[in-house]
Amino acid sequence: MCLAIPARVVRIAGSRADVEVDGTATTADLSVLPDVKVGDYVMVHAGLAIQKYDEQEALDNLALIRELLEKTAAP
Amino acid sequence: MNTLTFRDTATAQRLIAAIKNRAGGLGPVRIMEVCGTHTMEIGRLGMRKLLPENVELVSGPGCPVCVTPAPYFDALAVLALEKNVRIAAFGDLFRVPGNRTSLAEAKAQGAAVDIVTSPLAAADIAEQYPGQETVFTAVGFETTAPSTAAAVREAVSKNRTNLSFFSAHRLVPPALEALLSDPELRINAFLLPGHVSAIIGEAAYGPLVKRKIPGVIAGFEPLDILAGVLSLLDMLAGKRPSVKNMYSRVVRTEGNVAARKLIDEIYEPCDAIWRGIGTLPASGLKLRPRYADFDAARKFGCAVDIDETPAGCSCGDVLKGLRRPDACPLFGTACTPGHPVGPCMVSSEGSCAAYFKYGW
Amino acid sequence: MIKTIQLSHGSGRGLDDLLHEIILPETGMAADAVLEDAAVFPLQKGCIAFTTDSFVVQPLEFPGGDIGKLAVCGTVNDLAVMGAVPLALSVALILEEGLDAGLLRRMLRSMRDECGRTGITICCGDTKVVDKGKADGMFITTSGIGVVPAGRDISAANARPGDRVLVSGPLGLHGIAILAARKGLNFASLAVSDCACLHTLVEAMLAAAPHTHCLRDATRGGCAAVLNELAAASGVTISISQDAVPVPPEVTSACGFLGLDPLHIANEGRFVAVVPEKESGAALSALRSHELGKGACMIGFVEKKGKFPAIMRTAIGGTRVVDVPPGELLPRIC
Numbered sequence: 001m002c003l004a005i006p007a008r009v010v011r012i013a014g015s016r017a018d019v020e021v022d023g024t025a026t027t028a029d030l031s032v033l034p035d036v037k038v039g040d041y042v043m044v045h046a047g048l049a050i051q052k053y054d055e056q057e058a059l060d061n062l063a064l065i066r067e068l069l070e071k072t073a074a075p
Numbered sequence: 076m077n078t079l080t081f082r083d084t085a086t087a088q089r090l091i092a093a094i095k096n097r098a099g100g101l102g103p104v105r106i107m108e109v110c111g112t113h114t115m116e117i118g119r120l121g122m123r124k125l126l127p128e129n130v131e132l133v134s135g136p137g138c139p140v141c142v143t144p145a146p147y148f149d150a151l152a153v154l155a156l157e158k159n160v161r162i163a164a165f166g167d168l169f170r171v172p173g174n175r176t177s178l179a180e181a182k183a184q185g186a187a188v189d190i191v192t193s194p195l196a197a198a199d200i201a202e203q204y205p206g207q208e209t210v211f212t213a214v215g216f217e218t219t220a221p222s223t224a225a226a227v228r229e230a231v232s233k234n235r236t237n238l239s240f241f242s243a244h245r246l247v248p249p250a251l252e253a254l255l256s257d258p259e260l261r262i263n264a265f266l267l268p269g270h271v272s273a274i275i276g277e278a279a280y281g282p283l284v285k286r287k288i289p290g291v292i293a294g295f296e297p298l299d300i301l302a303g304v305l306s307l308l309d310m311l312a313g314k315r316p317s318v319k320n321m322y323s324r325v326v327r328t329e330g331n332v333a334a335r336k337l338i339d340e341i342y343e344p345c346d347a348i349w350r351g352i353g354t355l356p357a358s359g360l361k362l363r364p365r366y367a368d369f370d371a372a373r374k375f376g377c378a379v380d381i382d383e384t385p386a387g388c389s390c391g392d393v394l395k396g397l398r399r400p401d402a403c404p405l406f407g408t409a410c411t412p413g414h415p416v417g418p419c420m421v422s423s424e425g426s427c428a429a430y431f432k433y434g435w
Numbered sequence: 436m437i438k439t440i441q442l443s444h445g446s447g448r449g450l451d452d453l454l455h456e457i458i459l460p461e462t463g464m465a466a467d468a469v470l471e472d473a474a475v476f477p478l479q480k481g482c483i484a485f486t487t488d489s490f491v492v493q494p495l496e497f498p499g500g501d502i503g504k505l506a507v508c509g510t511v512n513d514l515a516v517m518g519a520v521p522l523a524l525s526v527a528l529i530l531e532e533g534l535d536a537g538l539l540r541r542m543l544r545s546m547r548d549e550c551g552r553t554g555i556t557i558c559c560g561d562t563k564v565v566d567k568g569k570a571d572g573m574f575i576t577t578s579g580i581g582v583v584p585a586g587r588d589i590s591a592a593n594a595r596p597g598d599r600v601l602v603s604g605p606l607g608l609h610g611i612a613i614l615a616a617r618k619g620l621n622f623a624s625l626a627v628s629d630c631a632c633l634h635t636l637v638e639a640m641l642a643a644a645p646h647t648h649c650l651r652d653a654t655r656g657g658c659a660a661v662l663n664e665l666a667a668a669s670g671v672t673i674s675i676s677q678d679a680v681p682v683p684p685e686v687t688s689a690c691g692f693l694g695l696d697p698l699h700i701a702n703e704g705r706f707v708a709v710v711p712e713k714e715s716g717a718a719l720s721a722l723r724s725h726e727l728g729k730g731a732c733m734i735g736f737v738e739k740k741g742k743f744p745a746i747m748r749t750a751i752g753g754t755r756v757v758d759v760p761p762g763e764l765l766p767r768i769c
Contacts, residue, residue: 023685047193121753
């Protein structure tokens with residue numbers, strides 16, 4: 001029920017942002033993400049930015065997956 | 076910023092190997108993927124056959140289009156063909172059959188139907204056609220509800236008089252509760268919807284914790300789904316069930332509080348019919364009375380309060396994970412994507428559609 | 436000076452005016468040319484290839500092309516993938532009352548330019564004008580004839596187990612450019628239509644791989660439709676590898692946004708080739724040496740008929756069906 005893409009904020013006007021990712025551009029409403037800045041990445045679903053998405057968190061998430069692998073890999 | 080890291084093939088192979096390792100000695104395991112987007116991704120990746128024999132991924136009711144009652148689609152056609160209404164709809168809804176017709180059929184008969192990717196676009200259509208009412212199809216779970224809520228709030232602030240919203244939003248936790256309370260269901264663990272969770276947060280899954288059933292909040296890239304399955308197997312093997320968030324880059328523990336506040340400002344919970352399942356208490360959203368002017372159900376008297384299922388259609392069983400798509404007597408014969416009987420076959424994330432498109 | 440097309444331009448003196456003021460000059464025909472009821476050609480050696488196609492694209496102008504260029508390329512390509520040397524085109528126009536004359540001029544000029552690049556002539560045509568609201572601006576139907584040299588046998592039914600499957604370049608650009616240009620979906624794209632005449636690319640490939648079994652341009656329905664068609668006609672299964680399928684980032688990101696499959700997206704300047712294994716390396720080199728085939732890739736192979744006509748090995752090593760796309764591509768949010 002949830003197609004959402006991570007896209008970079010390139011411009012903000014009021015509560016709307018222009019976002020783009022790899023040559024695709026769209027607009028996202030920022031009503032539920034008040035402190036987004038130009039340059040931030042956001043997850044966009046049905047025209048609304050639902051969460052921020054940043055590099056460090058992505059790396060931490062990857063680390064979580066690697067930890068799980070370490071724990072469960074065959075001996 | 077690279078999503079490709081969550082598609083890394085080498086890590087995917089290691090996860091698959093670890094899954095095989097962890098699943099060994101577990102006996103039959105049934106994992107329900109609640110979210111329709113997960114069902115589609117799993118199909119698209121050909122993941123099912125890569126899992127060990129004893130691990131079964133079962134599709135659940137997380138396809139908001141599939142669980143919207145059939146009369147909703149008939150009501151849309153009536154609005155368009157008899158009440159001079161323009162329908163602004165997500166593409167997902169266009170081909171879904173009601174009991175009598177579909178938006179696609181209505182459009183072929185002259186209905187004004189605009190496909191949009193956001194509820195906020197409905198306002199543009201209303202502005203373009205001032206002589207007509209535009210009705211937006213507010214379908215979706217908690218991921219989508221904040222977007223329609225934002226659109227309602229904007230319509231209010233701009234004093235629009237020719238725009239309204241026909242709500243059929245549904246909520247995930249009540250559906251989970253219904254599944255968990257069903258004695259027929261044998262689900263050992265749940266793969267939980269990543270983007271719904273981004274809105275509702277981890278605490279919403281308390282009922283799983285209470286019943287000591289493992290759950291993992293998972294994203295939608297290949298590594299996310301594989302790691303989700305692995306984490307569930309690990310919890311089952313270690314007999315240490317809990318609800319884990321493996322989609323931490325997008326899901327915060329508390330979810331998105333502002334989004335929930337916005338939903339609450341515009342909507343209130345109501346009992347709602349889930350197509351194929353029945354009425355679940357407090358499982359839907361309807362517009363609060365002060366937004367009556369923007370509530371299509373009130374404006375046009377088209378609220379949906381009954382549902383009927385066509386003979387032979389097993390969508391209900393499929394949605395509850397009780398039956399595989401190919402076990403439905405109509406699958407592939409009377410019911411195909413070209414001429415669907417039930418929503419599971421035509422919805423963009425219906426289990427039957429996924430099976431038909433991608434094989435199992 | 437004609438400013439907008441009117442119903443009266445559809446026949447009699449009105450049509451004469453339209454022909455002599457706009458249509459003949461813009462398509463490159465001499466003002467004093469004798470206009471017969473049909474074009475006549477001497478008989479050719481080999482076989483005649485004959486094809487027809489209608490073009491109803493919206494919007495009429497889009498990044499990378501327009502309906503005029505599309506009409507010429509679409510018909511030339513249908514001839515080219517039969518191994519034919521394109522000879523001549525007919526052009527039937529259905530114009531909507533109220534169409535801007537400047538736009539009509541641009542479309543015709545576009546057709547003339549593309550024909551000039553191709554060495555093909557527009558040898559006959561027809562023009563009708565319909566009421567406002569009945570033709571979305573303009574519809575074009577083109578029929579084309581070409582000559583297939585003796586000894587060439589290219590057919591959808593010729594694929595054999597062991598053959599290799601090639602695609603002449605990156606997929607999905609035309610369809611995404613069109614969807615973005617339609618404006619109702621709230622997205623913009625860097626994608627530019629790949630619309631192009633492919634006959635010289637085909638000739639280059641056939642020179643290196645004369646025993647090519649199948650060629651088909653991947654238009655509506657994308658690469659997925661072609662793979663399914665070839666597999667069904669030949670009674671085989673085609674197996675491709677996701678890692679090998681070339682998809683440009685602007686198509687991947689647009690498909691992610693719209694919830695679409697790149698294999699389903701229309702192309703207007705790409706073909707799928709099924710080539711015997713022995714000649715497949717040479718075919719690929721020949722494609723890559725040509726300006727229009729730089730991004731060509733070997734994406735899979737043909738095997739004995741299995742449960743499904745077309746399958747794909749996914750990036751994680753799974754297998755899934757490559758399905759025939761639905762009749763209409765709808766964006767989704769779920």
